[in-house]
Amino acid sequence: MDLSGDTLFYIIGGLAFLVIAGLGIALTADSGDGKAAKRAKQLSAGQLGNRPGKARTDDVNSARRKQTQQMLNKLRAQDVQRRKSLVANDIQGRLNQAGLGISPQTFWIMSIIMGLIITALVWYSGAEGPPPVKGIHIKSRPGMLIIGALVGGIGFPRWVLNFLTKGRTKKMVHQFGDGIDIIVRGVKSGLPLSECLQIIATESPAPLGPEFQQLTDNLKMGTDMDRALQMFYKRIPLPEVNFFVIVLTIQSKAGGNLSEALGNLSAVIRSRRMMREKIKALSSEAKASAMIIGSLPPAVTVMVYLTTPEYITVLFTTSTGHMILGMAAGLMFTGITVIRKMINFDI
DSSP: OOOOHHHHHHHHHHHHHHHHHHHHHHHHOOOHHHHHHHHHHHHHTTOOTTOHHHHHHHHHHHHHHHHHHHHHHHHHHHHHHHHHHHSOOSHHHHHHHHTOOOOHHHHHHHHHHHHHHHHHHHHHHHHHSOOOSTTHHHHTHHHHHHHHHHIIIIIHHHHHHHHHHHHHHHHHHHHHHHHHHHHHHHHHTTOOHHHHHHHHHHHSOTTHHHHHHHHHHHHHTTOOHHHHHHHHHHHSOOHHHHHHHHHHHHHHHHOOOHHHHHHHHHHHHHHHHHHHHHHHHHHHHHHHHHHHHHHHHHHHHHHHHHHOHHHHTHHHHSHHHHHHHHHHHHHHHHHHHHHHHHHOOOO
16 A cells, blocks of 8 residues: 555654553553552551541550550559668668567677677787788788778678578578468468468468568558568568569459469469579589689789798789789679679579
């Protein structure tokens, strides 16, 4: 077919128009995939498009989550504040936690006597000991007397008090599960809670028996259950005792199956004790290594001083030696602190 020049020009122009129109429609059309991508983008940005009901629901859920988080933060702050208030900062509270039936005046008198004894021993060892080396013994004698008085009057009594407190706390943890089992059996057999507490106070050995005896005495004197339990927890600030106080407080206010709740608590306490013993067994090797590593520098220093004192007294008589001793003490303190953080676990 013979096409003229004008006809061919019109055909090419129409085809070009169709091609351009098709490309424009293809580029501007909102396909299903485009809608899905736009919807995903809105969801990722937290927008809900044309669904106001869903938007209101998500807003309510977000506000609820925020309120719940604020409530949890408030409860944590209250628990921290309560724990700080229960810490025994006075000597009387520490004596009660250690199970010592003495007054603070007696404790301070015994501390002063111990300080005088240690100071006298340091004085006697300095007077009758070996001759001084390069004057170091004479120069350090007043300082040694002051250190001996501080150690004997403050350090050693506090160490004994902490040692007795830890020993009593350990016994209490081992006995507390058995005491809760007594309450569970008594409640199941029909006995009231006060009678179960009295049985523990009468039949259990120290320190569990005397502490429950004081608890029952407070209840008999008219103290309400909440205050008596808080006083009990203040004397023995343990997590197990805290759980026990919470269970009894909730049961006294809201009711419920006390035997089942205390049975579950007994299982939790025994599981915690087993976990604590397992951790102690696994970390015993690391603790022994830490003790050996920490005791080596002082032991070597003492042995060198006893064998060749002229060799080591340079550290105590020169400024360079003092600087080296200070650096060594800082490094030892840092190392012992790091090792202690690595091998101590709190459950």
